[in-house]
Amino acid sequence: MTDGNGFLNALRDIVGETHVLTTPADTEPYYVDWVGRTRGTALCVCLPASTQEVSAVVALCARDAVPVFPQGGNTSSCGGSVPLEEGRGILLSLRRMNRILSVEPENDAIVAEAGAILVEVKAAAEAADRLFPLSLSSEGSCAIGGNVSTNAGGTAALRYGTMRDLVLGLEVVLADGRIWDGLRILRKDNTGYDMKAMFVGSEGTLGIVTRVALKLFPLPRHRATAFVAVDTVAGAATLLGRCKAEFGPLLDAFELFSGSQLDIVCRHVEGNRRPIDSDHPWYVLMELQTRDGAKELSSRLEALIGEALEDGSAADAALAQSHAQAEALWRLRHSVSEANRRHGLNFTHDVAVPIGRIADFMQEADAAMASDFPEAEIFSVSHMGDGNVHYTAIFRPGAVKASGADARDLGARVTRKVHDIAVGLGGTFGAEHGIGQRYRASLQRYKSEVELDLFRAMKRALDPQGILNPGKVL
Structure with a gap:
């Protein structure tokens, strides 16, 4: 990497002096997740205002082999939206790229920048007598690009599917700074590989989503x-x-x-x-x-x-x-989510099992927690219509050491037990929240070597230097 001050000055030349943040008071909100459990640091927080600025920033980082940690609304529960602790790299926030670009009722489509807040996308659709159906408790602060990058689900997935089912097209900045323009509103396009599918759910590790085209539906009255x-x-x-x-x-x-x-x-x-x-x-x-x-x-x-x-x-x-x-x-x-956070040190899991096995999962998981973690209080909420279960073990203050390595070790042991049960019932350890940092060990444990090899091959092909959101997913 080149001289630190020279690199930061080059960033300032791209996005403007006031949009490269380095003082702790300015950067702190970007370096810790919303639950306060995952924390990192970086050389700076960089806030571009356009796809072209994102492209220039990433090209600069690629030239100097500087990691880039993209962030939208920073509502991840898996540590996917914060930098690592090593302090290398920049945090690239898309908050300034928050415009609704077009609403097209005749095409049942809406186009927005990646930093647009979900509730504002929904409101723009509703103003045109249309529905964008993604519904999340964090919709007042989560960004649409993050929803795409994590393949968000939510309470309406039973009827409309997850984000993967709602994306028509994407614009993505690649790891070398080039821009892939796949921002189409077509329902049918059978002209080769489905490129957008690679980026939905990839958590910024293969490219940085900058604009999205989304499906709309008739607005229920x-x-x-x-x-x-x-x-x-x-x-x-x-x-x-x-x-x-x-x-x-x-x-x-x-x-x-x-x-x-x-x-x-x-x-x-x-x-x-x-x-x-x-x-x-x-x-x-x-x-x-x-x-x-x-x-x-x-x-x-x-x-x-x-x-x-x-x-x-x-x-x-x-x-x-x-x-x-x-x-x-x-x-x-x-x-x-707010109640769980206030109640104590909580480990919420994002598993899914076949609907007919949800009762079995609850019974087995409750028995395992009572046996291995008797001090834990158990709480569950489920998008039952699609088999997704958020199974939460909460430890009250005083029951365990609530910070540092002790808490991470406790969380890892609880998580492994819950995940073993879900996967053993024909389910998955990750249904809608993504992998981030928290579930990397589970990915290695439950995915086959063939699938992991394919993941790594995609990562090497699209990000050979490994600068895009390193330490996440793989």
């Missing part, structure tokens, strides 16, 4: 939302099957809570309250959405829940009678 108590996870799975059979594509979300998870959401996050007064071991938040037929939709949902209450597959229920009540129910779901 009506919804029916309910919160249902069930006695078992198997009972929730039965209820899910009934909803799929009755409502088909109108079923937008089907979220499972453990009773313990609901308790701490109401205890730690102001404004939440229990929709059902009686205590139950499990709860389901479900929602239907449609363009028309609001009264019929609500009546059908009420009838199905009534049947479930009569035959004992549901224990109690609360149906939202207004938009405000529906929003209050969703606030419970979107408060989960």
Whole structure:
């Protein structure tokens, strides 16, 4: 690498003096993840304002073999959006590249820069009577480029799929600074390899996403939302099957809570309250959405829940009678991460198993935690409609040493146990959060050598110097 001051001055020439941050007060928010568990450092934080500036910055870094750590909204839960501890490299923040470039209702497409915040993308689509369906608890701060790079899922994946299913085209800056322009809004393009698929979910290790073209859908005008108590996870799975059979594509979300998870959401996050007064071991938040037929939709949902209450597959229920009540129910779901963070040292896992094995996973994981980590409190929430389970073990203050190597070792042991169970049931250790730094060991443990060789070959081909987000994924 060349002289440090000379390199920083060259960066300033590209992006401007005020957009290269070096003082601790300015850089600190970029160097630690939102949960405060993963921390790193870098030579500087660089904030380009255009694809051309990103290209010039990356070309400079490639020339001097300087690592580049791309970052969007810094909402990663796997340490994928912060630099490593060694202090080499630059953090490349895309926050200034936050424009909605076009909304095309006739093509059901929206084009945005990678730093655009998810909630703003959704609002721009809605203003054109369209829906961009990705729904995350972090949508007020996560960036659309990060959503692409981690293949984000969320609560509407049951109906619309993950980010991989929502991307039409991408613009990407490659490791040598060249720009690949794949920013198309076509539904069909069978002219060779699907290049965009390589970058969705690659977490900035193969290229830096700078612009995205996304699918839009007709904007639903009506919804029916309910919160249902069930006695078992198997009972929730039965209820899910009934909803799929009755409502088909109108079923937008089907979220499972453990009773313990609901308790701490109401205890730690102001404004939440229990929709059902009686205590139950499990709860389901479900929602239907449609363009028309609001009264019929609500009546059908009420009838199905009534049947479930009569035959004992549901224990109690609360149906939202207004938009405000529906929003209050969703606030419970979107408060989960904040509640877990406030409750103690938490290790949240992002596993997925076949829907019919979720009950088995919960039973095996609970037994393993009780045996090996009796001081842990267990909380679960699941995008049950697609088999994704966020299984969380929380250690209260005083139960363990809550920082440094001791916490990392504890997290590794808990994670290995949870991942072994999920993979053993035909599932995966990573469903929607990505790999980052946290799950690198799991990737090596569970992926075949053939698959790992293919990963490494792609990395060598696209980033031969290994400067793009090193230490992540591989």
